Amino acid sequence: MIVKRVKTGIPGMDEILYGGIPERNVVLLSGGPGTGKTIFSQQYLWYGLQHGEPGIYVALEEHPVQVRRNMLQFGWDVRKYEKKGMFAIIDAFTGGIGEAAKREKYVVRDPTDVHMLIDVIKEAIRDTGAKRGAVDSVSTLYLTKPVVARSVVMNLKRVLSGLGVTSILVSQVSATERGFGGPGVEHAADGIIRMDLDEYDGELYRSLIVWKMRGTKHDMRRHPFDITDKGIIVYYDKVLRIRGGRAYIEPLPEKVVKEMEEAAKKTEDVFGEEEE
Numbered sequence: 001m002i003v004k005r006v007k008t009g010i011p012g013m014d015e016i017l018y019g020g021i022p023e024r025n026v027v028l029l030s031g032g033p034g035t036g037k038t039i040f041s042q043q044y045l046w047y048g049l050q051h052g053e054p055g056i057y058v059a060l061e062e063h064p065v066q067v068r069r070n071m072l073q074f075g076w077d078v079r080k081y082e083k084k085g086m087f088a089i090i091d092a093f094t095g096g097i098g099e100a101a102k103r104e105k106y107v108v109r110d111p112t113d114v115h116m117l118i119d120v121i122k123e124a125i126r127d128t129g130a131k132r133g134a135v136d137s138v139s140t141l142y143l144t145k146p147v148v149a150r151s152v153v154m155n156l157k158r159v160l161s162g163l164g165v166t167s168i169l170v171s172q173v174s175a176t177e178r179g180f181g182g183p184g185v186e187h188a189a190d191g192i193i194r195m196d197l198d199e200y201d202g203e204l205y206r207s208l209i210v211w212k213m214r215g216t217k218h219d220m221r222r223h224p225f226d227i228t229d230k231g232i233i234v235y236y237d238k239v240l241r242i243r244g245g246r247a248y249i250e251p252l253p254e255k256v257v258k259e260m261e262e263a264a265k266k267t268e269d270v271f272g273e274e275e276e
């Protein structure tokens with residue numbers, strides 16, 4: 001059986017995922033502060049829009065106005081897609097307070113009420129026909145009540161996956177924490193991508209690793225990545241190794257690189273055939 005995949009469109013990432021995220025998967029994108037989670041999730045949505053796939057972005061940490069402004073910095077002007085009805089930002093930040101919030105179409109009046117949030121998400125998915133989704137961040141929903149973490153994620157998963165959306169749930173962990181967001185959440189998610197920013201020998205290094213991804217083979221190495229003014233670039237052909245407290249970025253064997261490239265290319269072929 002061919003697994004239908006959704007390409008992240010982030011350069012280098014689909015090679016690591018052997019083609020992309022299996023359709024309808026709910027992926028936990030976890031990492032410490034400033035590791036690039038927000039940019040990753042926005043780039044994923046932007047790529048979809050460029051290829052005719054509608055999306056939704058659930059803003060729990062930032063004002064929708066700020067979200068648009070941040071995306072614009074990378075050249076991702078989402079306003080025209082919002083006007084076309086292909087993209088929706090769900091305001092789960094302002095609670096509808098303030099002049100700017102009054103102009104938002106999708107507002108969660110009480111962001112602490114998960115059922116209310118889910119109703120607005122459903123409405124936005126139906127209106128836009130979303131195929132891609134991002135929730136930034138899901139941790140906000142259970143920061144003060146960790147016992148409900150699993151049920152919150154399961155509820156989101158039911159709705160997102162059930163309506164055919166392949167989604168990224170941003171999960172905030174502290175810089176030194178080894179986990180991904182708590183046991184309930186980690187097991188409920190179909191995939192986990194961990195983003196890191198670590199200091200070695202007086203310098204910060206960005207890297208990411210795919211910890212799990214149901215429905216596909218994926219590379220198991222820690223790959224370096226960069227954030228540029230065009231977004232994230234992942235070096236799928238390189239590995240970050242730590243020896244004696246120092247970081248080394250080393251090239252991977254050609255055979256390994258080729259295998260990833262071929263798998264990523266195949267996904268394009270599958271979509272190509274289906275579109276005809």
Ligand SMILES: Nc1ncnc2c1ncn2[C@@H]1O[C@H](COP(=O)(O)OP(=O)(O)OP(=O)(O)O)[C@@H](O)[C@H]1O
Nearest residue numbers: 031032033034035036037038039040172227228229
């Ligand atoms: N134009 C740019 N060029 C290079 N790096 C950038 C650019 N814009 C932002 N960054 C980097 O991206 C980081 C912020 O990334 P992002 O907001 O995605 O992090 P995050 O993981 O969502 O963090 P948090 O959990 O704290 O919200 C900044 O700290 C900066 O290092």
